[in-house]
Amino acid sequence: MAWLHRIRRSPRLVLVVVCVALLLDNMQLTVVVPIIPAFLPLLECSGPELQTLLPSVLPSLGAPGLDTASPTSDPQTFSLQEVWTEPTPEPTDQTSTDQVNETTDAAASSCLQMQHVRLDLLFASKALVQLLVNPFIGPLTNRIGYHIPMFAGFIIMFVSTIMFAFSGTYALLFFARSLQGIGSSFSSVAGLGMLASVYTDDEERGIAMGIALGGLAMGVLIGAPFGSVMYEFVGKSAPFLILAFLAVFDGVLQLCILQPSKISPGSVEGTPLLTLLKDPYILISAGSLCLSTLGLAFLEPTLRMWMIETMNSPEWQIGMAFLPAGVSYLIGTNLFGVLANKMGRWLCSMLGMFIVGISLLCVPFATSIYGLIGPNGGLGFAIGMVDSSMMAIMGYLVDIRHASVYGSVYAIADVALCMGFAIGPSTGGALVQAVGFPTLMVFIGVINILYAPLCFLLRHPAVRKRETDPKSAAGGVVPFPV
Template identity: 25%
Template sequence: MDAPGDPEGPRPPGGDGRLAGVRETARRLSRDQLFVLISTASLNLGSMMCYSILGPFFPQEAEKKGASNTVIGMIFGSYALFELVASLVFGKYLVHVGAKFMFVAGMFVSGGVTILFGVLDQVPEGPIFIAMCFLVRVTDAISFAAAITASSSVLAKAFPNHVATVMGSLEIFSGLGLVLGPPLGGFLYQSFGYEMPFIFLGCALLLMVPLNMCILPNYESAPGKHSFWKLVTSPKVALIAFVINALSSCFGFLEPTLSLFVVEKFNLPAGYVGLVFLGLALSYTISSPLFGLLSDKMPHLRKWLLVFGSLITAGCYMLLGPVPVLHIKSQLWLLVLVSVINGISAGMSIFPTFPEILDCAYENGFEEGLSTLGLVSGLISAMWSVGAFVGPTLGGFLYEKIGFEWAAAVQGLWALTSGLAMGLFYLLEHSRRRRSKLHNILGTDGERAALLPDESQP
């Protein structure tokens, strides 16, 4: 959106007309649209804070309870694995369950299991502790998948012409959650112990539930006829899903590994480890509205934002360690700088994905409405979850075997491959369209030339 409170409404094509449409609709923000913004903002802020508080101190606590780095990575990764399955199910049956009920129920369960995570330090160490971590983490993943799938669908329904702009603007609250979660969790852990970060944030999320029950609109829609399979088998959608996988894997890789690397390499206490995550989260938060706005106002730029964002991300992960072949000494300021650039490149790639997949769905005959929005939201959440499972799981394993520097470079290769594949597809697509356009022009000229002799006859 151009400014806070910028509403949604039909916009005429063209640059000046589009700006005029935005200014005109700025005076017509409906109450339902405002409530959707408030509800989504509360979910993004609360859930991201609960999600991100584990990074600064949980790996060390889990090690004390007998969990290896590989198991810690699997605990982080299990969240994404079950979010993957749940997102596909919730996206398919969104209109049957009801978007509002799915949103509120998901937020309620997420707050409850966050509190339960705070009592796991009382569980006996070893297999029982590890099993309880998996159980609570999986439950949280399912509840979050329900809330975020419903949230994205309702948001796209309320703002059909400004999807990326609104999502990018609301990512400020997701970024704030990622920014505030690690340092707040780290300092609460240092000051009051293991339980307090989870109890505090879980209760905060539960307090948002009555608010959303009262204000969130209840959108109704008929079930659609199309499936995830038809959507994901489109070559363009499949490649965008690959980009999403690579980006989420890169993010997920940092969860179990970055805090351990920073503590080992720079000897920072837990409270300051959370601040290292700040560079990535803050730059992502600040850049998100800009890239969302660009995706809506300049649709022709979406493809290149996707491609170059992935390539820049790949470069960042080569420098994160840095990879030993570069012969660059690892320094804290360089780590923070690369994290800042990585946050910007991530926003560059992420926000064009929703409108790109949605446009592709409509081009392939999917009907407009909440049903298709649910499919797209569920698909994006599921594809993000695939990478978010592989990233921490593979990251924890590689960290043990080859060290942080090489493990980060492996993640960078994934982003590099996805960016190059996406760029090649767009170049081929552009070439096909040019040939098709030229063929149509030549065909029209040929038909006209064939008709000219007949037209000249008396």
């Protein structure tokens, strides 16, 4: 048993646990992207309206989750026969036919517009709830440690995944998505704080953060294609049941590896959240995380309709459009987890924000899915540069300017990311209708380019001397490179 005890004390196993948790959390986040837009109209649009909408919301008549042979009232195996057999008015002349068609088209358009609004709210609910919960999770981990919140995140994620598998109403889907926001808050804040506490060396911590964010990237990478393929060939419940099984594996892994006594913050009192929010360096870092994420957050709800309208893209292409971003994000986080420490994390972040802006400016010029490979790939790579650098910087800023307890600072980091993913889905559809998709991409791109120079201020953050520091008698602050 001595070898087991020795292995359980390894920081690398803590890194494995955090990677798996972030992987599953972000798989659940993105697996719904290709499923819910096709599934939701089946729940709430009537037969004639659905017939009109089928070409735009479903990839084919043999659409995922539909049974064309035997009618059933279960929305998860919704029958096309039910759609076709629902009574419709029988026109007696051409005028009547035109009136029926106009009425049906108007009803279909109204139903589709309603689905867009409800879909935006559904996608945004996770980030909005996570945004509200995060400020409480950070101080909680400072008091009770990281193990219990981490395990609580697993339980909540498992419950929300099961709900997604069997929910047949919009209200239940909305509740499941919101519940996932609570679980994500527990997992991400506790996980990143745990890594910062076990990797005390700044360079090692940067590498560990890059690897952990690689797990996040892998979840984003495989979530949408996995959901799209499983939904088309197996049905709605299957991908969520598989994720629930993997979540159980993560819970068992946590029980076997994590030890609260080894990863709790200890007796050091953490810096209050409001004090951290007043730190200009932390605010600049959080702003970089939020704005670099904002572009991808706006693409999630708007790119699908833009591809359908301008490229006439089939459903499988929509799911695959985000693949370059996921692959490049995975490369960027792992590559710059190491390189950022050598070339300067502030410089990596600044360059990353410039590349984010340029990539977003290029998105509207794409005329096919192949034209999106470069812009989406550059976007994912650049966000990986910013995330891997800023996550390490925020832990380092706490070390040199505050008490080395990390729950609250990573709650701020998670709030910054959630703000992006809350603003994007909740306002993306309305903004596209108001100004157009190309104008929206240009606006977000320019904001990133204009913000990027602020990262230069992180080059030499001032070290705030504490009373426990023997050198504090000299007073003042000492510049320290990041």
